[in-house]
Amino acid sequence: MRKAAARLLWRTLAVLSVALAVIGAVLPVMPTVPFLILAAWAGGKGWPALEAWLLDHAHFGPHIRHWRERGAVPRRAKWLATLMMTSSAVMMQFTPLPLAVRIGVPAVMAAVAIWLWRRPEA
Structure with a gap:
């Protein structure tokens, strides 16, 4: 029960982060990649398929991987x-x-x- 609740919370954080990233892609005052980094992190805790999809994404995947590997920012x-x-x-x-x-x-x-x-x- 506790494990299922934790997975649900991680997934909720991941989905919320992806939603904020989508908003950030449209609004110039809000960032996109930091929310995707957060989504990948939360996905790694409770939704490995989402994490893999974000890491393999053609546009955002390299930014997330660079951040994870070296804390690099373009x-x-x-x-x-x-x-x-x-x-x-x-x-x-x-x-x-x-x-x-x-x-x-x-x-x-x-x-x-x-x-x-x-x-x-x-």
Whole structure:
């Protein structure tokens, strides 16, 4: 019973991650590959067929495998993520958000960008 419930939770996380990745493929402000990496990981825990399908996918499979093997992120993805975070940080400055949010969120984005650029490239 407990094993079946755990498998159901892993599969639910995998399906939710794939759904978010599909949304990310359509919306420019939401990423795709990180959700597919999460889906492959969750699939490996409770849905090996989904994990195998994602790893063998012609477009996304290499990105997932590079991440698993070396934590690698393609240069194009780094530039795109940096551009999106910078655009978001600039637009945020023109909103009526509290000053702490307008400073704190871009600071977190800067930390993420630094971490991202320190990752090896595929």
